[in-house]
Amino acid sequence: MGIGLVLDRYLALRDDEQFAAASRGIDVAAQSQFYIEPGLFSGRAGMILYLSRKHRPGTAGADPVVAGHVRRLEWHAVDYEGRLAFPGEQLLRLSMDLATGSAGVLLALGAALHDEPVHLPFLGPAYADRPLATGRR
Structure with missing residues (x-):
């Protein structure tokens, strides 16, 4: 990703x-249908974020590939104290961090489904969505 x-x-x-x-x-x-891990840096959430950047905010969920990735996140969804959580690296324990866990999954879902741009910290929106300092795109 x-x-x-x-x-x-x-x-x-x-x-x-x-x-x-x-x-x-x-x-x-x-666009592969199978990923072992759900995380952002090395799993399905990363693919959701990557593919979502090719769409305008709020429209990626209509892409059948992105929608399929979102649906298949349920493979790893776990109830934790009545809330949704995801396992981290190697699926050994729950993780709430950005790289491997639930925070990264949430960021990817936001990128796919939210009507405002959602992106990784320090990277900002894709260049196509904003002018460069020189005024070029």
């Missing part, structure tokens, strides 16, 4: 066929 986000940001500024080919490959991989 992280490499794809960075490549797409780079390609918004520069043409590079080698990186564009890698980006296309990442896009195909992000």
Whole structure:
């Protein structure tokens, strides 16, 4: 997920066929139906975030691939004290952190379903959604 986000940001500024080919490959991989972990940095939530950045805020949930990822998060959903939680790395215990746990899943769901832009801290919205300092896109 992280490499794809960075490549797409780079390609918004520069043409590079080698990186564009890698980006296309990442896009195909992000559409897989099976991920072992639900987390943001190495699981399904990361794919939801990555694919959602290609849509306007609030519209990614209409994409059948994104919607399928959102539905399949239920594979890992766990009730914890009456609330929804997700297991972390290697599915060994519940995690509430951004990288591997419930906070990352929530961020990805926000990116897919919320009508305002939701993104990783320090990365901001995709370049296509905001002008650069030079005024170019």
